């Protein structure tokens with residue numbers, strides 16, 4: 035049997051089945067084909083696999099040291115600005131997007147090419163080995179890690195057949211009995227093919243994982259939406275604040291449901307103010323079905339027809355009304371302010387573009403403090419995430435909000451280019467402090483502002499990734515294959531019996547020799563050979579081999 | 591006394607017990623070293639007496655070194671030079687010690703020290719279990735939510751695995767390595783990572799806290815014992831092969847080497863290595879532990895992704911903690927490969943164990959404390 039083994043595999047077990055002694059392949063004689071074959075053999079060698087694995091580990095590290103675009107684009111911009119030319123170069127070299135960079139991709143793609151190039155021939159070989167008979171009994175047992183030799187009474191053939199029966203039945207070996215002539219019989223036996231099966235399954239499942247990830251990348255979508263309590267949204271592209279999807283995603287396939295946030299509950303630890311529970315009470319309506327009340331919590335996403343809805347954030351939305359100089363209501367409604375810290379000091383912007391003709395647009399920028407405490411003149415902090423004493427602190431801008439430039443704007447930021455900040459007589463910026471129910475006059479005759487009250491909002495992520503089931507299946511297959519491959523022992527045993535030509539007075543005597551070989555480290559090998567011989571011969575037989583030191587350390 | 595404080599008290603008690611165990615293992619180690627030196631002493635003394643002039647001259651180079659780093663029990667020992675090693679001994683170069691210790695203290699008190707180590711080791715485990723259970727009671731949840739609790743449970747797993755591995759035969763050096771790490775980790779946890787027992791934030795309220803974190807910590811514990819075994823393996827191999835970087839001059843940096851010469855692995859200080867299983871066996875033991883650790887770590891990775899999918903809607907986000915876990919996994923995968931790659935088994939594979947364990951530690955400390963990410967749960971900020 036000329037078996038396949040990856041170049042550089044250090045394993046006596048497969049070596050016995052192959053004439054390949056595993057020394058580095060000779061440099062090819064001639065020709066492009068020869069070189070290609072040589073390169074392929076190198077790429078699919080154990081040494082290159084090892085090298086690529088080590089490289090992969092090393093290449094993954096910079097992603098934890100530099101900010102990454104995929105996680106925190108703002109931090110990346112800040113870093114580049116702060117580091118000048120160095121920042122630009124790091125950017126060019128892909129250090130801010132390590133996991134999508136050319137070099138990182140090259141490493142893992144090469145690794146997977148190597149993996150496939152190695153695993154397919156191994157699978158073929160293993161398939162054949164599973165159907166073949168166990169390898170013939172070697173002539174000499176001298177080099178095996180477990181050996182035994184004993185002289186007994188009995189007849190070689192009967193003894194060997196008994197051994198074969200025992201191995202085949204109780205110990206799940208595949209056996210083959212050989213008549214070696216001259217009164218000598220032997221049995222070869224092998225078990226644990228599952229070990230290699232598990233190993234192959236493990237590696238193939240890794241390929242499956244990679245393919246499933248790519249498949250999900252193509253077909254997934256992810257959307258974010260902020261909903262104020264009492265409001266809702268429909269699962270369609272236009273209702274989302276952000277929407278991101280794979281190349282092969284089809285927007286027509288969005289599950290047509292609507293979701294309304296009825297109420298939002300939060301609970302905080304009284305002493306530490308740490309969050310203890312968030313619950314969004316929602317009503318979901320699917321087409322042709324009655325509305326149903328559901329809850330969404332962190333760690334408990336809602337599944338609507340395969341789309342997952344996650345609770346990602348929450349906060350307060352002050353409800354405000356702005357009347358312009360003409361006394362017309364220019365804006366009225368809740369405006370989500372984003373919490374910045376544990377005590378919900380929240381930042382937000384009110385944009386009022388729809389003022390009566392000819393007047394400047396108004397922008398209000400500032401903070402909402404759920405429980406405000408005064409630290410000094412014009413100095414407020416929030417001391418509790420619960421809305422026990424809310425305060426809205428705003429500065430006032432007027433001019434052109436820049437909304438009709440066509441460039442999408444961040445709703446949580448003011449574009450200060452076309453705006454001027456209102457100042458008082460001494461040139462200090464005007465700040466307005468409002469409690470719920472308060473109405474104040476805006477500076478420069480811009481109109482009035484009323485703080486009507488507060489509502490809760492929740493931030494939801496919606497997502498569908500059709501590959502999730504596949505990912506889980508491949509991951510679990512990999513785990514099972516790995517465990518099988520590491521913990522199922524693969525062993526070969528040989529027992530040979532031949533008539534002794536020694537002393538004839540006591541009837542025929544038989545010399546029994548035995549040997550065992552295992553794949554990898556296997557402390558159970560010598561004991562197993564001992565048990566088999568004892569079961570066949572009826573008395574203990576000393577087995578030489580690796581001393582059973584490991585018995586002390588809880589082997590199998 | 592509040593339950594939380596009681597828990598802390600038990601953890602301190604456990605740390606104390608492990609310290610005694612550490613001491614016990616160390617004494618056992620020293621005794622083994624003595625015992626290893628004794629049997630061939632008579633023969634060696636005779637040999638020394640009959641030593642040729644050339645050999646004496648050869649030794650003359652070393653007395654300066656003997657004075658430099660030798661401990662009291664070896665104060666009068668002549669450190670062997672490489673030429674001193676009997677080929678027949680194969681494994682170790684026995685020191686020509688004139689141990690002036692009364693007979694009977696060697697193996698006997700070594701066994702006593704081993705007994706003390708073993709019993710305080712188990713006592714420490716018991717105390718720690720109580721401490722952890724009380725911690726869980728005080729917090730009203732499974733106690734694996736912050737670095738303090740990670741450390742406690744990790745130490746429990748490491749010391750338990752060690753106890754199981756050593757249940758029949760004690761490899762004192764592995765005991766020293768693992769209990770030293772255990773004591774350090776506990777004291778560090780009590781002093782630097784401690785946070786009040788409390789409920790957790792909504793993101794951590796999940797049974798995955800038990801599964802994912804619990805398995806990750808167990809894997810860390812198993813990796814710790816494997817590390818100890820691999821260190822022993824390298825020392826054992828170096829001594830068996832009579833290979834020490836400290837034995838030959840370092841050229842210009844030789845001044846740095848000289849004070850360390852007493853610590854060369856071929857020297858008398860490491861005579862106890864004769865008593866440990868040979869490098870091959872240690873390698874096999876380390877492999878089996880690492881294999882178990884790797885399977886657990888694979889599970890950790892998978893469970894973490896499932897949890898991330900539940901909590902954040904992203905099974906993989908290249909968050910620093912995720913990257914760290916991935917790096918650890920890949921390094922140990924490389925180790926498993928190295929073992930079956932020609933030219934890489936044995937010593938080089940053991941280096942990958944060190945790299946892997948370093949990554950485990952970095953992932954636990956550096957990433958938790960100094961890198962911001964979704965996994966910032968140390969409770970220390």
Ligand code: HEM
Pocket residue numbers: 040043045078079080083145146148149150152153232233236237240515516519520554922923926927930
């Ligand atoms: C994605 C990259 C890879 C990973 C994560 C990986 C991981 C592993 C792990 C953990 C093992 C040990 C467990 C077991 O025996 O099943 C292993 C074994 C093995 N791998 Fe890979 N592997 C990768 C790529 C490769 C490649 C490219 C090759 C071919 C050159 C390869 C060939 C082997 C072989 C032959 C074994 C069995 C060694 C033995 O006899 O015990 N692997 N691999």
